Structures are given as C-alpha cells and as structure tokens.
Amino acid sequence: MSLFWRIFALNALVLGAATALLLWAPVTVSVPVLLTEAVILVGGLAVMLVANAALLRLGLAPLDRLTKLMTTVDLLRPGQRLPASGAGGVAELIRTFNAMLERLEQERAASSARALLAQEAERRRIAQELHDEVGQSMTAILLGLKRSADDVPEPQRRELQELQEITRASLDEVRRLVRRLRPGVLDDLGLVSALTSLSEDFATHTGLLVTRRFDTDLPPLAPETELVLYRVAQESLTNVARHADAGRVTVALRRADDGVVLTVTDDGSGIEAPREGAGIRGMRERALLVGGSLDITPAPRAGTRVQLTAPLARKQL
Numbered sequence: 001m002s003l004f005w006r007i008f009a010l011n012a013l014v015l016g017a018a019t020a021l022l023l024w025a026p027v028t029v030s031v032p033v034l035l036t037e038a039v040i041l042v043g044g045l046a047v048m049l050v051a052n053a054a055l056l057r058l059g060l061a062p063l064d065r066l067t068k069l070m071t072t073v074d075l076l077r078p079g080q081r082l083p084a085s086g087a088g089g090v091a092e093l094i095r096t097f098n099a100m101l102e103r104l105e106q107e108r109a110a111s112s113a114r115a116l117l118a119q120e121a122e123r124r125r126i127a128q129e130l131h132d133e134v135g136q137s138m139t140a141i142l143l144g145l146k147r148s149a150d151d152v153p154e155p156q157r158r159e160l161q162e163l164q165e166i167t168r169a170s171l172d173e174v175r176r177l178v179r180r181l182r183p184g185v186l187d188d189l190g191l192v193s194a195l196t197s198l199s200e201d202f203a204t205h206t207g208l209l210v211t212r213r214f215d216t217d218l219p220p221l222a223p224e225t226e227l228v229l230y231r232v233a234q235e236s237l238t239n240v241a242r243h244a245d246a247g248r249v250t251v252a253l254r255r256a257d258d259g260v261v262l263t264v265t266d267d268g269s270g271i272e273a274p275r276e277g278a279g280i281r282g283m284r285e286r287a288l289l290v291g292g293s294l295d296i297t298p299a300p301r302a303g304t305r306v307q308l309t310a311p312l313a314r315k316q317l
Helices: 003-024 035-059 061-072 089-150 154-181 184-189 191-206 223-244 278-289
Strands: 209-214 248-255 259-266 293-298 304-311
Touching: 003 035, 035 061, 061 089, 089 154, 089 278, 154 184, 154 191, 184 191, 184 223, 191 209, 191 223, 191 248, 223 248, 223 259, 223 278, 223 304, 278 293, 278 304
Parallel strands: 209 248
Antiparallel strands: 248 259, 259 304, 293 304
16 A cells, blocks of 8 residues: 555544544534533544544554664664565565665675775785885895994994984884784784784783683684784774773684674773774774674773674675
C-alpha cells in the first residue's frame, strides 16, 4: 500500500467510526445548541482527533525510524540497516534506502582503500629517500667529522666532537622517522616483532610503562592486515601520549574465532565519548580496508580501550 492510501485508509477509519457513532448514538442537536450537547460534540471531536493522531503515528512509525537513521548514519560504521517487510510504498522506500547505504559504504570503502594505499606508497617512498639520501649523507658527515677530530688540536677537537654528537642525534632521529614512516621490521620479521619494537620505542621516548600480551598461536595474516594492525596500534599509542595523561599502557594481540583482536588499553583520564578526530577516523578507515571493526570504549577501571577486530580473510572492496 502506498503512503497516500495508507494515510487515506487511516483517516477513513476514524471518520467512519465517528459517523457510525453519530448514526446510532442517542444524541440529538438542538437549535440553539444546549450546553450538554456541545460538551458531547466537543468530547467526540477530541476523541476522534486523538484516535487519528495515534493511528497516524503507528502507521508512519517506519518513516520516523528511517528519518532517525538518516540523521545518524555513519559510513565508517557499516551495517546500519532498517528491517523492511511487506510490499507497500514505505517498505519499498526502506529497501531502496538500505540499497543506497550498501552502495555508499562500498564506494566509501573503495575510495578509502585507494587513498590509504597511495598514502602508504608515499610513506614508503619518503622513508626510502630519507634512508638512502639523508641517512647516508649524515653518516658520511659523521665519519668526516671523526677523521677531522683526530687530526686537529684539543680545542678544535672538542668542538668537532660536539658536532659529532649533534649529527649522531640527528641521524638517530632520521632513523626513527624512517621507522615510523615505514616499519621495515614489519616486512622483515612480522607483526609481533614490529609491535614489540613499536612499544619499546614508545616506552623509551615517553617514559610510560608498556605491557605486551601477545598470543603464541597467532594465525598467519595478509600483509595489508598486518599493516592495518600496526598502524592502529601506532595511532593509539600516539593518542595515549598526547591526550590520556596515563602511566601504563597494555598492548595485546590475541587470536579470535575467525581472525585476530588488537587491544590498546591505558590507565589515563578516560573518555565519556571519543571525539571523531582525524586520528580516530583514520583508524576506522584502515579497519574498513581489511573488513575489520574498531571499537573505542572506556576501560573497565579507568582510561580508554581501543580494540580492532580483523578477520583472516580480507573483505573484497
């Protein structure tokens, strides 16, 4: 039934019931109208309006649910759908909206995948140039300073040694940036070693206590799944250092029924509701890249928990 005929039928039901009551009820209208008759007529009108409003609310409830979903739907949280039963106009509208959401989610996931893959390619290129060009040039400068320091008198030697230390610190910073841009240990030694190196580097630079809990029977994962898990852990630790005011962080990686679950939990100030900034939305987009789901919730005692569930089989975009 179309929306027009649905509303028409509801109004016809109310008006028909009111007409039947007027026909069979022992009520007459005098001229001029008596007070008791006026009270009866106004009461009947009120009952008719209330009944009409109740029936319209019941009949248009699917549209209210559809409007609410339209205002709250988020393409980074796929799977939000409304049940559609029957063959009427409202049911067809809901089915059309669900199909539109499906297309939009697929297009968003595909575009996010292209953007993230291009971003990773650019990260790899920049990391390679830093390693090959800047890193090697600074290494050559460091060796030249060492040779020069060995051939000059003491006052100049001390100055050259100070320059050596500055150059060595800068070279270490370049290497750290290279690891952040493209973790070579992830490609060479796998996800567990990469997360271990990431957590150790994080603890060294922030002074926070990092606890690692990795299952020993983790299943083999696709390279893109390992990269997504690593990037989500990296972004989560960065958020902890910037916003959480925490003293302890736990990084856990465990096996699930059909995939793996990465959890980063801190004991910081906690959150009421996570703000969807660029970092969180980037994590959600990365989760969609491998067909996973990201949940950010308050930790059981205090702090924040970031949990990424990634399936073994990569979702086709």
